[in-house]
Amino acid sequence: MTRHDSDPSADQTGFDEEFDDGSLLKSIIDAAPDAIITIDVDGLVRSFSPAAERMFGFQAAEVIGRNVNMLMPSPDKERHDGYLARYLRTGEKRIIGIGREINARRKDGEVFSAELAVGELVLGEHRLFTGFIRDVTDRVEAERKADQLQRELAHLNRIQTMGELATALAHELNQPLAAISNYAQAARRVIDAEAADPTKADPAKVSAMLAQVAEQALRAGEIMKRMRGFAQRGEIDRQPEDINGIVREAVRLSLGGLTPRDVDVSFQLADNLPPVGVDRIQIQQVIMNLMRNALDALLVGTHPAVDISTALSHPDKRVQISAAGHDGDQVRVSVRDSGPGIAPEIANRLFDPLATTKKTGLGVGLAICRTIVEAHGGKIWAESTPGEGAAFHFTLPGGE
Numbered sequence: 509m510t511r512h513d514s515d516p517s518a519d520q521t522g523f524d525e526e527f528d529d530g531s532l533l534k535s536i537i538d539a540a541p542d543a544i545i546t547i548d549v550d551g552l553v554r555s556f557s558p559a560a561e562r563m564f565g566f567q568a569a570e571v572i573g574r575n576v577n578m579l580m581p582s583p584d585k586e587r588h589d590g591y592l593a594r595y596l597r598t599g600e601k602r603i604i605g606i607g608r609e610i611n612a613r614r615k616d617g618e619v620f621s622a623e624l625a626v627g628e629l630v631l632g633e634h635r636l637f638t639g640f641i642r643d644v645t646d647r648v649e650a651e652r653k654a655d656q657l658q659r660e661l662a663h664l665n666r667i668q669t670m671g672e673l674a675t676a677l678a679h680e681l682n683q684p685l686a687a688i689s690n691y692a693q694a695a696r697r698v699i700d701a702e703a704a705d706p707t708k709a710d711p712a713k714v715s716a717m718l719a720q721v722a723e724q725a726l727r728a729g730e731i732m733k734r735m736r737g738f739a740q741r742g743e744i745d746r747q748p749e750d751i752n753g754i755v756r757e758a759v760r761l762s763l764g765g766l767t768p769r770d771v772d773v774s775f776q777l778a779d780n781l782p783p784v785g786v787d788r789i790q791i792q793q794v795i796m797n798l799m800r801n802a803l804d805a806l807l808v809g810t811h812p813a814v815d816i817s818t819a820l821s822h823p824d825k826r827v828q829i830s831a832a833g834h835d836g837d838q839v840r841v842s843v844r845d846s847g848p849g850i851a852p853e854i855a856n857r858l859f860d861p862l863a864t865t866k867k868t869g870l871g872v873g874l875a876i877c878r879t880i881v882e883a884h885g886g887k888i889w890a891e892s893t894p895g896e897g898a899a900f901h902f903t904l905p906g907g908e
């Protein structure tokens with residue numbers, strides 16, 4: 509087979525008279541967005557389209573007559589002659605008519621991703637190969653970025669979950685720890701008073717306080733255990749429970765050392781409720797969070813440093829807790845307070861993590877409540893009339 513020596517000066521793109529199927533073909537090739545490169549059986553470039561010039565940064569004249577491997581990075585650069593020879597010897601098509609993604613090399617040395625489709629052309633005694641090359645750098649780069657984003661998101665998600673868990677744990681542990689500290693200090697005061705004046709001995713009182721310390725410490729341990737379980741399994745330990753019992757216990761725990769003489773806490777618990785299949789500790793956490801918010805709301809406007817038991821001195825500070833049937837066999841628990849109501853600026857993101865209007869608030873309480881309630885198949889929502897207090901309701905599916 510003779511090599512066809514083109515004359516680049518006659519036609520910059522190399523479509524000389526012998527292969528020119530006319531101006532129509534040339535104009536199609538010139539306008540094609542893909543680079544079109546023709547090589548002969550020796551791997552020498554015979555034509556190099558305008559798009560190829562733009563893509564590779566070479567002028568046709570710099571490439572025509574030279575080995576096409578100048579447009580490839582290693583290892584294809586060294587292997588291309590071998591690929592061609594093998595095809596001519598065996599006729600086994602590895603790329604012709606198949607196409608694949610390859611790496612190509614621009615004049616400035618930059619390697620880029622490209623899709624290559626190769627066609628074979630037999631014209632008389634000449635045999636040519638035409639490569640159609642599409643620069644897919646942008647697509648590959650977009651895919652790479654998407655992959656990276658995906659990885660970063662997964663990582664962030666893990667960090668965020670860990671962070672949320674840590675915040676939630678801190679939030680939930682705060683209350684039993686504060687109660688433990690309060691009871692322990694109170695017990696010490698009683699003992700100190702007894703040391704100064706033995707007639708003031710009150711062992712029953714000290715014993716009751718220490719019993720509270722023990723109960724709260726166990727509760728803190730229980731919270732940690734449940735939180736860990738929640739994180740590991742992502743599921744909940746459901747048992748058939750009496751919702752009224754859960755409500756009473758949670759309210760008692762949330763009032764903690766506070767003597768509710770200045771806040772009117774009342775219950776309205778229906779007595780015909782079905783058992784609920786719940787994780788007792790988690791549902792108690794929800795009620796305790798709602799109770800804590802209600803008490804916080806009743807304290808608005810008072811000095812934050814004032815002891816809660818003396819600050820709650822207003823006669824119309826009320827919290828009402830109710831449990832009732834809801835929509836078929838569901839049970840609804842509500843905590844209603846007579847505080848100032850929900851601030852309008854937070855009303856539509858109450859349950860978002862980190863949404864708070866309190867100076868020292870973490871803004872995770874209601875977010876945790878929502879997670880727990882929804883994990884139980886229930887719903888949580890709030891109602892509020894400014895100036896007339898707020899009500900938080902949540903539902904739980906009834907049944908074992």
Ligand code: ADP
Pocket residue numbers: 797801802805845847848849850851854858863864865866868869870871872873874875897898
């Ligand atoms: P935090 O109590 O740490 O602020 P929460 O998620 O428990 O976090 O509450 C978010 C916000 O919802 C509170 O900062 C408060 O503005 C509002 N909120 C919650 N409960 C009540 C309530 N009973 N009355 C008025 N506003 C409330």
